[in-house]
Amino acid sequence: MQIIRQADLVEKPWKNGGGITRDIAAHYNGETLLWRLSMADVDQDGPFSAFAGLTRVLTVIRGSGMVLHSPESDAPADYAQPVTFDGATPITASLTNGSIRDFNLMYATAHVNGTAETLHGSAQKSIGAADQTVVVHCITGQIDLAASGQLRSGDTAISTKEAVEISLTSESIALCISLTLPSE
Structure with a gap:
């Protein structure tokens, strides 16, 4: 078993430049990403990065939550309640009451x-x-x-x-x- 301490995680900018993330772990089969874990700080409303071919599971782990807006619907992302969505779907988030931190799981939909x-x-x-x-x-x-x-x-x-x-x-x-x- 591997234990990853939050204090050991390194901050880096999001793929779209809109915030900060901390990679926890990832697993590949050759060049193919099978899954990835990260934590992100969200301080303002805005778009999510697109990850085609991946399923995303987002869980708010600090703060009150946000609403995920997609072309089809709006979905609440409340504290400690996992929300699953297609990584290719265009998502824009609106914070409900200030900054949040979320835990992200992304996995290859076709393989995992x-x-x-x-x-x-x-x-x-x-x-x-x-x-x-x-x-x-x-x-x-x-x-x-x-x-x-x-x-x-x-x-x-x-x-x-x-x-x-x-x-x-x-x-x-x-x-x-x-x-x-x-x-x-």
């Missing part, structure tokens, strides 16, 4: 299946399965990883090929992601 859910408060759970890549991000509080350490707010754990046993404290919120990859 992904799910994301949040867990709130005291809980113990097994996340994922032996044939999946499992990601656990600590939105707030503390998460104990059975025999593998601890996550604090902003930290992320990634496990390949095994489920992850987690235990949350009463004030904790965890973002739990399971990715099923092609046989490599």
Whole structure:
């Protein structure tokens, strides 16, 4: 299991120059991006970068949220509620009450299946399965990883090929992601 501490992440400009992102991890099959994790700060309304061929799952991890506007509809992106959309869809975001930080999962739609859910408060759970890549991000509080350490707010754990046993404290919120990859 790999643990990535928020303090170790490096800031860089967005693809469209409209903000700051921090890459957490990415996985490739040769030249093909299979999945990518990042955190972004959004300080103003504006367009998202387009990522054709990728499914995006955005979760607001700090701040009250925003509304994602697409040609088809508007979708709320509220605190700790994953929102899934096609990376090629033109999206413009409107902040609902000030700046936010979001956690982004992008995965190759043609090659990867992904799910994301949040867990709130005291809980113990097994996340994922032996044939999946499992990601656990600590939105707030503390998460104990059975025999593998601890996550604090902003930290992320990634496990390949095994489920992850987690235990949350009463004030904790965890973002739990399971990715099923092609046989490599």
